[in-house]
Amino acid sequence: xxxxxxxxxxxxxxxxxxxxxxxxxxxxxxxxxxxxxxxxxxxxxxxxxxxxxxxxxxxxxxxxxxxxxxxxxxxxxxxxxxxxxxxxxxxxxxxxxxxxxxxxxxxxxxxxxxxxxxxxxxxxxxxxxxxxxxxxxxxxxxxxxxxxxxxxxxxxxxxxxxxxxxxxxxxxxxxxxxxxxxxxxxxxxxxxxxxxxxxxxxxxxxxxxxxxxxxxxxxxxxxxxxxxxxxxxxxxxxxxxxxxxxxxxxxxxxxxxxxxxxxxxxxxxxxxxxxxxxxxxxxxxxxxxxxxxxxxxxxxxxxxxxxxxxxxxxxxxxxxxxxxxxxxxxxxxxxxxxxxxxxxxxxxxxxxxxxxxxxxxxxxxxxxxxxxxxxxxxxxxxxxxxxxxxxxxxxxxxxxxxxxxxxxxxxxxxxxxxxxxxxxxxxxxxxxxxxxxxxxxxxxxxxxxxxxxxxxxxxxxxxxxxxxxxxxxxxxxxxxxxxxxxxxxxxxxxxxxx
Ligand SMILES: [Fe+2]
Numbered sequence: 001x002x003x004x005x006x007x008x009x010x011x012x013x014x015x016x017x018x019x020x021x022x023x024x025x026x027x028x029x030x031x032x033x034x035x036x037x038x039x040x041x042x043x044x045x046x047x048x049x050x051x052x053x054x055x056x057x058x059x060x061x062x063x064x065x066x067x068x069x070x071x072x073x074x075x076x077x078x079x080x081x082x083x084x085x086x087x088x089x090x091x092x093x094x095x096x097x098x099x100x101x102x103x104x105x106x107x108x109x110x111x112x113x114x115x116x117x118x119x120x121x122x123x124x125x126x127x128x129x130x131x132x133x134x135x136x137x138x139x140x141x142x143x144x145x146x147x148x149x150x151x152x153x154x155x156x157x158x159x160x161x162x163x164x165x166x167x168x169x170x171x172x173x174x175x176x177x178x179x180x181x182x183x184x185x186x187x188x189x190x191x192x193x194x195x196x197x198x199x200x201x202x203x204x205x206x207x208x209x210x211x212x213x214x215x216x217x218x219x220x221x222x223x224x225x226x227x228x229x230x231x232x233x234x235x236x237x238x239x240x241x242x243x244x245x246x247x248x249x250x251x252x253x254x255x256x257x258x259x260x261x262x263x264x265x266x267x268x269x270x271x272x273x274x275x276x277x278x279x280x281x282x283x284x285x286x287x288x289x290x291x292x293x294x295x296x297x298x299x300x301x302x303x304x305x306x307x308x309x310x311x312x313x314x315x316x317x318x319x320x321x322x323x324x325x326x327x328x329x330x331x332x333x334x335x336x337x338x339x340x341x342x343x344x345x346x347x348x349x350x351x352x353x354x355x356x357x358x359x360x361x362x363x364x365x366x367x368x369x370x371x372x373x374x375x376x377x378x379x380x381x382x383x384x385x386x387x388x389x390x391x392x393x394x395x396x397x398x399x400x401x402x403x404x405x406x407x408x409x410x411x412x413x414x415x416x417x418x419x420x421x422x423x424x425x426x427x428x429x430x431x432x433x434x435x436x437x438x439x440x441x442x443x444x445x446x447x448x449x450x451x452x453x454x455x456x457x458x459x460x461x462x463x464x465x466x467x468x469x470x471x472x473x474x475x476x477x478x479x480x481x482x483x484x485x486x487x488x489x490x491x492x493x494x495x496x497x498x
Contacts, residue, residue, distance in 0.1 A: 033139075033346050034090035040347025046407065046457045049431050049488035050094065050344055052085040055115075059482060062104075062111040066478035068466060069109075073497035075181070076104045076436070076451055076464065079160040079169055080489020083117065084345070087131045089139065093277045094341050096137055098123045099157030099169055101184050102453075102486055104464045107497065111464065111480035118156035118169045118177050119186035137275035149198050150174035151189060158203035159491035163213065163234040167495075170203040172251065173220075181495065192228065192236040199226055203491065204252040204313070209387040212237075214260060214295075218250045220269075220276070225250075227260055227298050240298020244291065249280050254317035254327050255390045259301070260293040261317050261327060266308035267335065277342070282335035284308055290364065292325065304364050306372055310335045315359070315382035315396040316389065323366035328396055328416060330357035330380050331372075352378055353403035359396060359414050375414055377421060378403070381434035381491075385448055385469075397450055397469070399432050407431045411450060411472055424472045431455040431488060437469055438494045451494060455485050462486045 041047045081097025084090055091097060099118045104111060117123055125145075126133050135141035136153045147153055154174035161168045168176040168190060175189040175198055191197045200217030207213050211232025218225050223245050229237040248267035253260065266286040273279040287305035294301050310332040317327035336355035343350065359379040363371050379398040395415055400423060401408040409432050412423035426432050435452025448469040455462045462485045465476035 031088055031090075033092050034085060034088050037090055037345065037347040044347065044349065045460070046431065047344070047347055047349070048457060048460060048485055049455050050084070051487065052090070053082040053100065053487040055484075056117065057113075057115060057484075059113040062113060062464075062480035062482060064109070064111060064478060064480045066476065067109060068106055068111065068478040068480070072106050072438075072449070072466070073108075074106060074438075075495050075497070076106075076453075076492055077160040077162070077167060077181070077495065078102045078104075078433075078453065078489045078492030079118075079156075079158060080487060080491075081155065081157040082487045083123070086126060089132055089141070090345065092137060092139055092342060092345055093275070094345055095157070095277060096155065097157060098126075098155045099171070100487065100489075101160055101167070101169060101179065102489065102492075103181075103184060104453075104480070113482055114184060115486065116184035116186075118179065120154050120156050120177060121151060122153050122155060137277065139275075150200065151198050154189075157490070159493075161205060161207070161493050162495040163230075164232065166234065168234070170201065170205070172202050172249075173200045173217075174198065176201050190234070192230070193239075196226070196236070196239065201228065202251070202253070205230075206253070206255045206389050207386065208255070208389050209391075214255050216250075216253050216260075216262065218244070218246070220247050223247050225262060227262075227293065229295070238298075240293075242291070242293065242298065242300055246289075249276075251312050252314050252329075254314050255295070256317045256319045256325060257390050258295055258319065259317075259325070260295055260298075261325070262291040262293060263311065263314065263327075263329070264289040264291070265310045267310065277338065280335060280338055282308075282310060284334070290362075292364070302368070304368065304370050306362055306370055309333060310337070311357070312337075313380065313382055315398075316384045316391075316393050318390060318392040320366075325364040326361060326392075328359060328361045328382065330382055330398065331360040331374065332357045349406045351404055351406055352401050352408075356380075356401070356403065359398065361416055375419060375421075377412065377414075378408075379412065379414070380408060383434065383436050385437045385439055387439060395469075397435060397437055399435060399452075401432075408433075411435045411452065411467065413450075413469065413472055422470075422472045424467065424475055426454055429456060429458050431457060433488060434491055435465075435467075436492060436494060438496075453486070453489070455488060457485075460485045 082100035083098035135144035151174040156169040159170040167179040178187040205215040213230035270281040311329040314329040356378040359375045399408045400410040410425040450467040
């Protein structure tokens with residue numbers, strides 16, 4: 001099989017692995033999810049973050065508390081699932097909703113906002129039909145249309161990254177979508193190379209200080225992994241393929257100066273379950289496996305094992321002069337978090353104590369020995385100073401919560417060297433989302449900001465807050481309020497105005 005045939009075969013396999021093999025459920029199941037959520041929302045207003053959301057709006061002047069620095073100019077772009085329901089049918093998993101992009105633009109102390117759905121093939125077709133057309137998760141859609149490729153059902157709902165003069169809306173199993181950063185209009189899917197059309201391009205690319213973009217995509221059926229190297233403009237520089245033997249969900253990865261780290265959590269696929277999300281199974285005896293891959297030739301140099309766990313998100317990785325490699329991630333002891341997410345879609349919530357992740361530092365010594373250090377506290381959505389990607393960083397920023405709360409409600413930074421935590425608690429009436437580091441013209445993690453959104457559920461309004469990154473406990477230096485709420489999203493990035 002030549003390269004073109006091999007890759008084309010991968011594309012087909014990827015789409016097939018996302019399709020349920022049987023009609024497992026009746027549409028009444030998803031109608032039940034719809035009704036359960038609707039009923040729960042009437043008595044639990046905190047659930048508005050998971051409510052179906054269709055409004056596209058523009059707000060010129062947000063109400064500002066405090067003062068955004070005059071020189072703080074640019075846009076925070078965020079992505080997340082928003083459209084979960086059509087015709088009284090509700091998706092059973094949060095990850096399945098159509099992606100909506102939110103843009104908060106900062107200029108001379110003023111803040112403006114706009115949002116738009118990514119106009120994917122799926123979204124456009126279903127808008128016209130006014131119903132769901134593809135039954136990729138086995139919820140029993142009537143007369144479903146065939147799924148010819150992963151991009152047929154690509155919701156573009158996970159991350160948004162400025163690339164060159166475009167924005168790329170990202171999902172895990174299909175192509176990136178290109179958007180206009182000014183208007184948020186969708187231009188179309190990104191084809192990096194004719195041989196790579198429709199290949200999975202994950203939602204967590206890593207961008208180095210010189211603008212080089214690294215990413216991966218996993219073909220779940222074959223276990224083959226594509227690794228991409230892109231120029232800052234988004235042009236393909238090179239790619240490689242390795243056989244991982246891994247077939248389950250793979251959400252994130254890392255780079256160091258010399259290596260790509262592919263970290264395979266302790267998951268396997270249960271073919272009996274009805275949807276790809278429900279097929280994810282935690283294997284308590286299966287170590288987490290780390291593949292160390294040479295950036296130059298995309299070849300696996302070594303493989304290492306850590307105690308079994310599950311990780312959605314990693315912070316950063318770096319290597320010492322002696323070849324030792326360190327990386328951090330938010331470690332779950334199992335996969336209960338997936339059930340928690342699914343239950344929230346049906347309006348059933350539970351305290352964090354049932355499932356939470358903790359910042360953990362993993363080390364691979366030059367002699368191959370491995371060790372891990374788990375830090376106290378709940379931690380998810382880790383971010384670092386962007387220019388430290390692949391280099392030794394001191395701090396990892398994340399959101400946190402308490403075990404007896406249902407939601408994440410704080411922001412925190414962890415000094416990896418000392419274990420010291422600096423945090424700010426928004427309070428239990430906020431649902432706090434990912435906060436990102438915005439550097440302020442300096443490298444080495446100094447004089448930067450932390451920027452992120454939160455939903456204040458009693459007032460049904462969302463806000464965007466700016467902190468001094470080195471003094472989170474002082475609280476936000478400025479906060480801008482929308483006159484309405486926006487749905488809870490996943491990831492975002494900042495684009496500085498030039
Ligand atoms: Fe993610």
